[in-house]
Amino acid sequence: MNSIIVVGAGPAGTMCAEFLAKNGFSVIILEKERLPRYKPCGGAIPKEMIKEFDIPSSIIQRYFNSLILYQVEKDVIIERNGEGAVLWRSDLDNYLTQRACNNGARLQDETIVLNITRDVDKFQISTSKGAFECDWIIAADGVNSTVLRLMNWKKFAPDEIALTITHEIELSKQKIEERLGTDQLHIYFGKKLIGIGYGWLFPKKEVVSVGWGCQLNSIRNTNKQFQEFLSLIHEKIKGGKFKRKAAHLVPVNIRPFYRDKIVAVGDAAGFVDPLSGKGIIYAAWSGIIAGQVLKRIVDKNKIENFYELYEKKLSQAFLTALKAKRNIQGDIYGSNENILRFMKLWQNHRSTEIALSLWNKK
Numbered sequence: 001m002n003s004i005i006v007v008g009a010g011p012a013g014t015m016c017a018e019f020l021a022k023n024g025f026s027v028i029i030l031e032k033e034r035l036p037r038y039k040p041c042g043g044a045i046p047k048e049m050i051k052e053f054d055i056p057s058s059i060i061q062r063y064f065n066s067l068i069l070y071q072v073e074k075d076v077i078i079e080r081n082g083e084g085a086v087l088w089r090s091d092l093d094n095y096l097t098q099r100a101c102n103n104g105a106r107l108q109d110e111t112i113v114l115n116i117t118r119d120v121d122k123f124q125i126s127t128s129k130g131a132f133e134c135d136w137i138i139a140a141d142g143v144n145s146t147v148l149r150l151m152n153w154k155k156f157a158p159d160e161i162a163l164t165i166t167h168e169i170e171l172s173k174q175k176i177e178e179r180l181g182t183d184q185l186h187i188y189f190g191k192k193l194i195g196i197g198y199g200w201l202f203p204k205k206e207v208v209s210v211g212w213g214c215q216l217n218s219i220r221n222t223n224k225q226f227q228e229f230l231s232l233i234h235e236k237i238k239g240g241k242f243k244r245k246a247a248h249l250v251p252v253n254i255r256p257f258y259r260d261k262i263v264a265v266g267d268a269a270g271f272v273d274p275l276s277g278k279g280i281i282y283a284a285w286s287g288i289i290a291g292q293v294l295k296r297i298v299d300k301n302k303i304e305n306f307y308e309l310y311e312k313k314l315s316q317a318f319l320t321a322l323k324a325k326r327n328i329q330g331d332i333y334g335s336n337e338n339i340l341r342f343m344k345l346w347q348n349h350r351s352t353e354i355a356l357s358l359w360n361k362k
């Protein structure tokens with residue numbers, strides 16, 4: 001039987017582990033944190049993900065039906081429809097891990113991958129909790145992937161990565177709903193305020209996740225810009241109790257995603273929407289696709305076909321759209337006029353449609 005080590009218990013790793021374990025593979029998930037663990041994230045998922053991945057209502061903090069888009073330097077506010085839910089990543093990732101384990105995967109948490117070597121056809125993985133051996137490695141260990149660093153894969157360049165800062169602010173449900181509505185997400189654009197990126201207020205039940213994310217090469221002064229953003233939204237979180245602060249990176253471009261029985265999924269591969277920073281659903285999809293392709297090529301004994309098939313399935317699912325978005329990202333965030341044009345198009349169209357056809361029809 002082929003043995004698989006999945007490194008990372010985020011949505012990418014857990015979905016891949018669940019699929020492979022269900023299909024008879026021997027699967028171990030290595031996770032450096034103790035689960036459930038906090039992960040800095042807006043935690044917003046689209047409606048289709050709730051259905052497709054059977055996300056139970058018990059872990060949903062709040063449903064949303066619209067996005068309020070602010071162009072702060074042009075003084076414009078636009079509302080667009082958009083349905084989904086907001087949740088804590090600690091709840092989502094823990095739930096998906098349990099599901100993978102209920103289907104036969106084994107979790108080894110508080111286990112940090114330290115080194116990887118290859119012995120004929122097997123990988124030897126040394127960790128903070130001993131050594132493991134496997135035939136395939138799924139690199140689901142996020143944007144700073146240790147697996148890919150150890151295997152000397154291409155790093156993300158400063159224009160392929162965004163720095164985010166998150167403050168979790170506790171506020172009563174009543175105040176949240178008076179100031180931010182019952183079912184809305186709030187997104188703030190402005191070239192001077194954020195450069196290539198945006199700020200957000202994503203309300204949970206009794207906490208507002210306040211976030212700011214900016215592509216590394218377009219940051220002027222992180223603290224100053226974040227403070228300016230906080231002043232701008234001050235009234236919305238006034239009186240709130242500061243709970244937690246975190247900084248984290250998000251990739252905004254893809255990088256190589258397969259080599260020699262090592263498969264990159266989710267953030268490790270850069271599968272994130274470069275316009276919105278949305279990555280949870282692409283992580284989950286890529287995890288499942290990696291599992292499906294692995295099963296198929298093992299069943300047919302055609303391991304050499306992995307890359308071609310993985311790329312094809314990813315492209316059909318989302319990769320073509322992410323690449324098109326990356327192609328127009330610099331132009332959209334290039335001026336306040338363009339940001340506003342994007343917001344107006346986004347009001348009535350999906351961002352994929354804008355990237356694939358509408359943006360270049362000037």
Ligand SMILES: Cc1cc2nc3c(=O)[nH]c(=O)nc-3n(C[C@H](O)[C@H](O)[C@H](O)COP(=O)(O)OP(=O)(O)OC[C@H]3O[C@@H](n4cnc5c(N)ncnc54)[C@H](O)[C@@H]3O)c2cc1C
Pocket residue numbers: 007008009010011012013030031032033039040041042043044045111112113114140141142143145146147164165166211248249250265266267268271272277278279280281283
């Ligand atoms: C501030 C912020 C806000 C965001 N908001 C949203 C949002 O609202 N909606 C959305 O769709 N996307 C959002 N994203 C993007 C989203 O969080 C990511 O795309 C998603 O988490 C990717 O999932 P993943 O499984 O690939 O990786 P991750 O969720 O990063 O999981 C990787 C796992 O690997 C583990 N790990 C790392 N190194 C090792 C190691 N050496 N050994 C063992 N384990 C290791 C980590 O502990 C972690 O559990 C946001 C990102 C940030 C930073």
